[in-house]
Amino acid sequence: MTRIAIFADIQNIYYTTREIYGRAFDYRRFWQQIEHEGDIINATAYAISSQDTGQQKFQQALKHIGFEVKLKPFIQRKDGSAKGDWDVGITLDLYEQAAKVDKVILLSGDGDFDQLLTRVKQRFDTQTEVYGVPTLTANSLIQSCDHFHEITEGLLVAKRN
Secondary structure, eight states: OOEEEEEEEHHHHHHHHHHHHSSOBOHHHHHHHHHTTSEEEEEEEEEEOOOOHHHHHHHHHHHHHTOEEEEEOOEEOTTSOEEOOOHHHHHHHHHHHHTTOSEEEEEOOOGGGHHHHHHHHHHHOOEEEEEEOGGGSOHHHHHHSSEEEEOOGGGBOOOOO
């Protein structure tokens, strides 16, 4: 059975699906789809810590699905800019897990991960897959993975009427 590790860049997926579709990514549907492809050894969701009860409920839902949720504080700088990304944490965790699984799945459109996926394939011969919103996923990331899956209607939370 194929051993799979999943790495979800929550902020990236949230903002890209909201911008293009006006809807949220359906992590439960995604999980059910991936379960049919093999054994999920590791699944980590990277998010920004929030006092918002909606965000806390969402993070609990991710845990219930099977994700480990890693939180990082949102940093508001004096100049008004903000910082709250998980690129280094995702990179370290994905690289470490790549030696232990047959396939890594990255949910992100961030081109900063292109070299990581290239290196994982070269070093560990691990299959690399990316799920991202087609128009907002960096071409370099799409080119660096073995298979790119477009996030489309089928992986979104149903519209409310």
